[in-house]
Amino acid sequence: MKFSVSRDSLTTAINAASRALSNKTPMPILTGVKVEATYDGVVITTSNGDLSMQVTVEQDGLKVDQPGVQVIPGRYFIEIVRKMTADKITIESMDDNLINIRGGQSDFTLNGMENELYPDIVFSTLSNPIILQIEELRALVGQTNFATSLLENRPILTGVLFDVEGNQFRAVATDSYRLAQKQIELNISYDAKQIVVPRRTLEELSRILGVDTQIELFVADNKVIFKFNNVLFQSRLLEGRFPETNKLIPAEFPIEVSFNKNQLVAAIERASLLNIAGKDSIVKLKLYKSGTVKITSHTTEIGKVVEEVTPTATLSESEFTIAFSSKYVVEALRVFESNEITMYFTGVVKPFVIKGELDEGVLQLILPVRVE
Amino acid sequence: MKFSVSRDSLTTAINAASRALSNKTPMPILTGVKVEATYDGVVITTSNGDLSMQVTVEQDGLKVDQPGVQVIPGRYFIEIVRKMTADKITIESMDDNLINIRGGQSDFTLNGMENELYPDIVFSTLSNPIILQIEELRALVGQTNFATSLLENRPILTGVLFDVEGNQFRAVATDSYRLAQKQIELNISYDAKQIVVPRRTLEELSRILGVDTQIELFVADNKVIFKFNNVLFQSRLLEGRFPETNKLIPAEFPIEVSFNKNQLVAAIERASLLNIAGKDSIVKLKLYKSGTVKITSHTTEIGKVVEEVTPTATLSESEFTIAFSSKYVVEALRVFESNEITMYFTGVVKPFVIKGELDEGVLQLILPVRVE
Numbered sequence: 150m151k152f153s154v155s156r157d158s159l160t161t162a163i164n165a166a167s168r169a170l171s172n173k174t175p176m177p178i179l180t181g182v183k184v185e186a187t188y189d190g191v192v193i194t195t196s197n198g199d200l201s202m203q204v205t206v207e208q209d210g211l212k213v214d215q216p217g218v219q220v221i222p223g224r225y226f227i228e229i230v231r232k233m234t235a236d237k238i239t240i241e242s243m244d245d246n247l248i249n250i251r252g253g254q255s256d257f258t259l260n261g262m263e264n265e266l267y268p269d270i271v272f273s274t275l276s277n278p279i280i281l282q283i284e285e286l287r288a289l290v291g292q293t294n295f296a297t298s299l300l301e302n303r304p305i306l307t308g309v310l311f312d313v314e315g316n317q318f319r320a321v322a323t324d325s326y327r328l329a330q331k332q333i334e335l336n337i338s339y340d341a342k343q344i345v346v347p348r349r350t351l352e353e354l355s356r357i358l359g360v361d362t363q364i365e366l367f368v369a370d371n372k373v374i375f376k377f378n379n380v381l382f383q384s385r386l387l388e389g390r391f392p393e394t395n396k397l398i399p400a401e402f403p404i405e406v407s408f409n410k411n412q413l414v415a416a417i418e419r420a421s422l423l424n425i426a427g428k429d430s431i432v433k434l435k436l437y438k439s440g441t442v443k444i445t446s447h448t449t450e451i452g453k454v455v456e457e458v459t460p461t462a463t464l465s466e467s468e469f470t471i472a473f474s475s476k477y478v479v480e481a482l483r484v485f486e487s488n489e490i491t492m493y494f495t496g497v498v499k500p501f502v503i504k505g506e507l508d509e510g511v512l513q514l515i516l517p518v519r520v521e
Numbered sequence: 522m523k524f525s526v527s528r529d530s531l532t533t534a535i536n537a538a539s540r541a542l543s544n545k546t547p548m549p550i551l552t553g554v555k556v557e558a559t560y561d562g563v564v565i566t567t568s569n570g571d572l573s574m575q576v577t578v579e580q581d582g583l584k585v586d587q588p589g590v591q592v593i594p595g596r597y598f599i600e601i602v603r604k605m606t607a608d609k610i611t612i613e614s615m616d617d618n619l620i621n622i623r624g625g626q627s628d629f630t631l632n633g634m635e636n637e638l639y640p641d642i643v644f645s646t647l648s649n650p651i652i653l654q655i656e657e658l659r660a661l662v663g664q665t666n667f668a669t670s671l672l673e674n675r676p677i678l679t680g681v682l683f684d685v686e687g688n689q690f691r692a693v694a695t696d697s698y699r700l701a702q703k704q705i706e707l708n709i710s711y712d713a714k715q716i717v718v719p720r721r722t723l724e725e726l727s728r729i730l731g732v733d734t735q736i737e738l739f740v741a742d743n744k745v746i747f748k749f750n751n752v753l754f755q756s757r758l759l760e761g762r763f764p765e766t767n768k769l770i771p772a773e774f775p776i777e778v779s780f781n782k783n784q785l786v787a788a789i790e791r792a793s794l795l796n797i798a799g800k801d802s803i804v805k806l807k808l809y810k811s812g813t814v815k816i817t818s819h820t821t822e823i824g825k826v827v828e829e830v831t832p833t834a835t836l837s838e839s840e841f842t843i844a845f846s847s848k849y850v851v852e853a854l855r856v857f858e859s860n861e862i863t864m865y866f867t868g869v870v871k872p873f874v875i876k877g878e879l880d881e882g883v884l885q886l887i888l889p890v891r892v893e
Binding site for chain 1: 594597600601604605606619626627628629630631632787788790791794795822823824825826827828829830
């Protein structure tokens with residue numbers, strides 16, 4: 150194998166591919182990057198078992214002198230490419246399974262890994278893809294993924310449900326104490342599909358999404374492939390039944406209170422300051438007949454806080470007090486782009502809902518906490 | 522105790538004072554901030570045993586209604602002040618040793634700490650101070666402190682020697698494998714003084730130095746006080762004899778090689794990429810008769826690197842090879858402001874010296890490593 154390539158193209162490709170590279174793995178070969186050169190181009194493959202990526206190096210400045218395959222120790226390969234300053238880099242297989250990487254004043258010779266140990270990874274992009282704009286996918290993930298469960302006792306809750314029906318695409322995450330949902334309308338209709346994508350997959354995916362392109366989703370055999378630019382990004386799916394969440398959302402809300410989002414976040418954060426390190430901070434929200442709202446907390450060992458917030462609008466017939474985890478509410482509020490958000494309450498022990506004036510299709514639901 | 526103060530003044534004072542606050546301490550009272558209000562002003566004291574600080578709150582916007590003293594739980598006090606948005610903050614002692622902190626829509630009531638447990642910390646600023654410009658102190662510390670020892674087996678080496686004699690101020694640090702020295706000339710002469718200031722003290726001090734003022738150093742009874750702006754910053758000194766370092770520095774250098782600093786750093790860093798994680802990376806520098814320099818490294822398990830660097834000037838009669846820790850040389854090179862630096866060699870097992878064209882009074886010395 151021998152090819153030359155511009156440093157920028159190689160850096161772009163390898164930075165993307167590094168998201169799926171293993172650091173530690175029961176299969177040591179997966180700490181390597183598989184580089185495959187043909188006269189058609191150069192493809193880089195990485196995998197950590199759960200996630201696999203295939204990145205095609207941009208043709209610009211690429212010249213393949215001799216086709217071939219080589220698995221290169223990943224960590225060193227990435228560091229070398231990132232630190233080289235030459236405009237052009239040449240990669241060449243040598244005798245004794247050595248790989249030479251050179252450019253400018255730099256000349257690296259690395260021990261190669263055993264090519265034949267690298268698993269055969271199939272990226273199946275046969276079925277009809279669902280087409281999303283990058284910004285749509287970014288919103289679907291960003292407004293839900295934080296609410297997945299971190300506990301492994303119900304594995305299905307560690308992922309986000311992607312529920313497609315007709316031209317509706319709904320993403321839902323819940324850890325059973327809160328729920329985050331974002332729904333969008335697609336340009337065309339698709340067959341009904343439900344998949345649950347692991348949290349980690351969506352985190353890594355978010356890190357490498359560009360801004361200006363569309364993305365294709367292929368679903369097959371318990372795997373999903375996201376295809377964009379020169380990248381195939383494949384993940385296993387979570388198996389099992391995602392809970393029926395629609396029935397959790399109350400239908401009627403006798404109490405509605407609207408706030409300036411930033412003011413509310415700041416008040417809740419201050420009300421959470423006096424909690425014991427490592428403990429969940431519970432705050433109370435009290436709506437007075439006068440229309441005033443106070444957010445309070447009290448920790449016997451430390452002290453108490455009273456924060457006053459003036460709602461921008463209130464729809465209520467009586468005084469009302471509810472208590473909740475400040476972390477859950479602040480995380481939910483942060484996903485809204487609207488300046489004004491509205492909290493919808495049904496009762497002191499019933500889940501409440503937050504929506505944003507301008508955030509179409511976004512719903513955040515939180516279970517309150519019972520207090521004395 | 523009762524006073525009102527502008528949030529900005531209080532934030533500035535408390536951010537500075539937080540550098541000496543204890544998180545964990547055998548004396549729990551030191552996790553508190555001592556606030557002392559008199560009709561003359563408000564003073565904040567913090568200490569972690571080794572370091573103590575006294576910060577005077579700016580008079581601007583300050584109004585003391587009732588003098589008094591109160592020790593306030595530090596972590597909560599700092600967080601509260603940082604998160605409050607009101608322009609003006611009022612702090613008032615209440616019954617039952619409670620402290621009320623309020624401003625705008627926020628109202629905090631904290632359990633106070635036991636004032637009488639707070640140790641009496643004496644800040645003695647009686648002796649004649651040594652006067653330095655902030656930029657001078659920043660250079661004395663920044664160009665030496667990194668070379669102190671992290672090991673506790675020779676405690677004296679975990680600090681920086683400040684050696685004043687006449688109008689010469691010399692700072693020296695060594696971990697016995699390398700030495701960093703910066704010497705400046707003062708405007709006036711002082712009595713001879715030698716103190717050794719702990720690394721941690723100088724790190725914390727560097728974080729709160731402003732840019733535009735001068736600083737006074739008071740030395741007394743195994744303590745040093747740095748006085749600047751509204752701050753008294755006091756540290757214990759290290760006890761023991763700092764090694765006589767002047768005799769370590771060779772007097773003659775038959776070989777001199779000058780480099781562009783950034784090129785040399787980049788080449789050494791690339792030559793260090795193929796080392797085993799956690800191990801010190803040793804590189805070789807070889808000067809050829811042609812004037813070319815190659816920097817190389819070889820790790821059997823991983824591979825080898827050859828970097829070519831073109832010196833900007835060379836003074837040598839023969840070929841020459843030397844090996845060294847890349848970390849030590851890169852850290853030493855980074856303190857220079859000059860674009861061009863010169864390495865001075867005496868022999869393959871003798872310490873070598875680095876100086877910078879424009880860095881007056883800076884000397885970095887490094888012990889080479891013996892290789893086959």
